[in-house]
Amino acid sequence: QVQLVQSGAEVKKPGASVKVSCKASGYTFTSYGITWVRQAPGQGLEWMGWISAYSGNTNYAQKLQGRVTMTTDTSTSTAYMELRSLRSDDTAVYYCARVDWHAFDIWGQGTMVTVSS
Amino acid sequence: QSALTQPPSASGSPGQSVTISCTGTSSDVGGYNFVSWYQQHPGKAPKRMIYEVSKRPSGVPDRFSGSKSGNTASLTVSGLQAEDEADYYCSSYAGSNTWVFGGGTKLTVL
Numbered sequence: 001q002v003q004l005v006q007s008g009a010e011v012k013k014p015g016a017s018v019k020v021s022c023k024a025s026g027y028t029f030t031s032y033g034i035t036w037v038r039q040a041p042g043q044g045l046e047w048m049g050w051i052s053a054y055s056g057n058t059n060y061a062q063k064l065q066g067r068v069t070m071t072t073d074t075s076t077s078t079a080y081m082e083l084r085s086l087r088s089d090d091t092a093v094y095y096c097a098r099v100d101w102h103a104f105d106i107w108g109q110g111t112m113v114t115v116s117s
Numbered sequence: 118q119s120a121l122t123q124p125p126s127a128s129g130s131p132g133q134s135v136t137i138s139c140t141g142t143s144s145d146v147g148g149y150n151f152v153s154w155y156q157q158h159p160g161k162a163p164k165r166m167i168y169e170v171s172k173r174p175s176g177v178p179d180r181f182s183g184s185k186s187g188n189t190a191s192l193t194v195s196g197l198q199a200e201d202e203a204d205y206y207c208s209s210y211a212g213s214n215t216w217v218f219g220g221g222t223k224l225t226v227l
Contacts, residue, residue, distance in 0.1 A: 035216065037163075044120075044221040045155070045163065045206050050214045059214040095162060102151035102210040103168035110162055 002026035004096055004108035011114045012086050019082040020111045022096035029077035030054045033099035036070060036081045038092040039110075046092075050099065051079060086115045121146065121207055121219035128225040129197045137222045139190040139207030145217050147188035151210035154183060154192045157221075158203045166205075167192060194224070202226045 007021040022034065036048040049060035051070040058070050069082045079096055094111045097104035122140040129135040139146065139154075146152055152170045155163035165174055167183035170190060180195045190209070194201055207219040 103153035107162040
């Protein structure tokens with residue numbers, strides 16, 4: 001079946017970087033884009049950015065420009081999201097989702113990233 | 118990239134209907150017919166309920182419907198059931214492969 005499986009929880013210190021993976025299966029990886037969404041504890045969903053799995057083109061939310069990088073590895077059907085210079089307010093559950101014609105139809109299970117000294 | 122505006126809460130009794138609004142601008146909701154709605158139960162990943170304003174994915178009950186007028190989109194849940202109690206988020210395409218979410222609405226079934 002179509003699914004996205006994300007990497008496990010991470011604990012990082014302020015100023016460090018984190019890289020979350022999202023492995024796709026059950027569909028042609030390069031036929032869809034991948035988006036990343038995060039959710040701070042008790043808060044709403046925040047769109048972080050998008051990557052085309054076909055071309056590698058990206059577009060990031062303005063507030064994360066310069067700190068986030070999204071990449072894909074088509075040989076393993078895996079998308080990655082790296083966030084640098086981590087702060088306490090980056091503590092959140094990070095989701096990847098497949099983009100199907102401007103909506104997000106398949107979601108990963110989420111990855112908890114905790115930033116704490 | 119300002120968040121779309123949703124009421125923080127909504128409620129209804131079993132069997133009743135409830136409508137959740139989602140207000141944006143002409144740069145997002147009003148500019149594209151690409152509004153989608155997501156249901157999220159506690160501790161779970163969001164689930165797509167509506168896409169392209171009013172289309173329902175396979176498996177989503179027809180009690181869920183969507184509409185749009187100008188810069189405001191709406192999600193209506195008819196015949197409320199206990200399992201509909203969840204957080205609901207709207208999202209809109211905003212051009213150039215960017216999207217924006219609403220702040221979320223907590224739906225309570227009384």
